[in-house]
Amino acid sequence: MPPGIQEAAAWAALRQTAVAPQGPWARLDVVDRTGSTNADLAAAAADGAPDRTVLVAHHQDAGRGRRERTWESAPSEGLTFSVLLRPAEVPLQQWGWAPLIAGLALVVAMEDYRPAAGDAAVTAALKWPNDLLLGPAQRKGAGILSEVVDGGDGGHALVVGIGINVATPEAELPEGGTSLLAQSVRRSRPDVLGDVLATLASLDADWRAARGDAARAGLLAGYRRRCATLGSTVRVALPGDRQLDGVAEDIDDDGRLVVRGTDGALTTVSAGDVVHVRTVES
Structure with missing residues (x-):
C-alpha cells in the first residue's frame, strides 16, 4: 500500500477512535495546508x-509562537494542530493553566516512548511554562501557544496550538531543537496525535471537574514532578530589558514560576510577563 494511502487510512482510523461517540473529541479535521491552525480555529470558535x-x-x-514569533512547519515531518476548548466549568482567571496542561499532556503521552533499539524510555520533561524537552541534552521537541479568543455569543473560548517535531531529521533541526526521530523514536504522526489527544482530554476533564483548581485536580503535582526548570539556576528576561537571576524554586497554584533571586527575595512571574527563561550554569 503506498505511504500516502497508508497515512490517510491512519488518520481515518484515528478519527474513529478519538471522536464521539467512541472518543472524547467532538470533531477532528485534517487539512493539507493552512496559514495558522490557531487562526483558523479562532475564526471557527467565533x-x-x-x-x-x-x-x-x-x-x-x-x-505563530509566543510573543508573535513566526515559524513554518515542513510537510509530513512535524505534527501541527490546534484544539478548541470551552471550559465553562473553569473561571476565566484560571484559563492560564491551559498551556501548562497541554505541555503536561505532551510529556505524559511521550514519557513511555522507547527508541527503536533500546529498552530505556526517551527522557521527556518540561521547561516552564510549556516547552517539551526530549533526550539527555534536554533539547526542545515541541512548543505551545494558547490564546483566549472570541467564543461567539459574547463568550470566550480557548485555542491551544501545538507543534511537535516528529520526523524532522537531525541535520535539519534548528540549534537547540530535537525531534522524536532524532531521539531514535519512530512513531507516525497519527499515532503521536492519538496519544496526545487521549492524554489531554483526560487532564482537561480533571481540570474541569476541579473547577480549575489545578492542585485539587492533581495537575500541579504532576507538572512539578516533570518540570526540569525547577531547581535550576535561571535567567528570566522581562519586558523593558529587565532581568531576573536566581533559582527556580516552585510553580504556584496559578502556574507561575517562583524564583529566589540572588538577594534571597522571592519573585513570582507569569508566562505572559516573561520574554524568555534560560537555564544558566551555576
Whole structure:
C-alpha cells in the first residue's frame, strides 16, 4: 500500500477512535495546508464550533509562537494542530493553566516512548511554562501557544496550538531543537496525535471537574514532578530589558514560576510577563 494511502487510512482510523461517540473529541479535521491552525480555529470558535474541536495541518506556513514569533512547519515531518476548548466549568482567571496542561499532556503521552533499539524510555520533561524537552541534552521537541479568543455569543473560548517535531531529521533541526526521530523514536504522526489527544482530554476533564483548581485536580503535582526548570539556576528576561537571576524554586497554584533571586527575595512571574527563561550554569 503506498505511504500516502497508508497515512490517510491512519488518520481515518484515528478519527474513529478519538471522536464521539467512541472518543472524547467532538470533531477532528485534517487539512493539507493552512496559514495558522490557531487562526483558523479562532475564526471557527467565533462561528460557534463545538468544544473539543481539533484541526490538524500537514503544512502550516504562518504559524505563530509566543510573543508573535513566526515559524513554518515542513510537510509530513512535524505534527501541527490546534484544539478548541470551552471550559465553562473553569473561571476565566484560571484559563492560564491551559498551556501548562497541554505541555503536561505532551510529556505524559511521550514519557513511555522507547527508541527503536533500546529498552530505556526517551527522557521527556518540561521547561516552564510549556516547552517539551526530549533526550539527555534536554533539547526542545515541541512548543505551545494558547490564546483566549472570541467564543461567539459574547463568550470566550480557548485555542491551544501545538507543534511537535516528529520526523524532522537531525541535520535539519534548528540549534537547540530535537525531534522524536532524532531521539531514535519512530512513531507516525497519527499515532503521536492519538496519544496526545487521549492524554489531554483526560487532564482537561480533571481540570474541569476541579473547577480549575489545578492542585485539587492533581495537575500541579504532576507538572512539578516533570518540570526540569525547577531547581535550576535561571535567567528570566522581562519586558523593558529587565532581568531576573536566581533559582527556580516552585510553580504556584496559578502556574507561575517562583524564583529566589540572588538577594534571597522571592519573585513570582507569569508566562505572559516573561520574554524568555534560560537555564544558566551555576
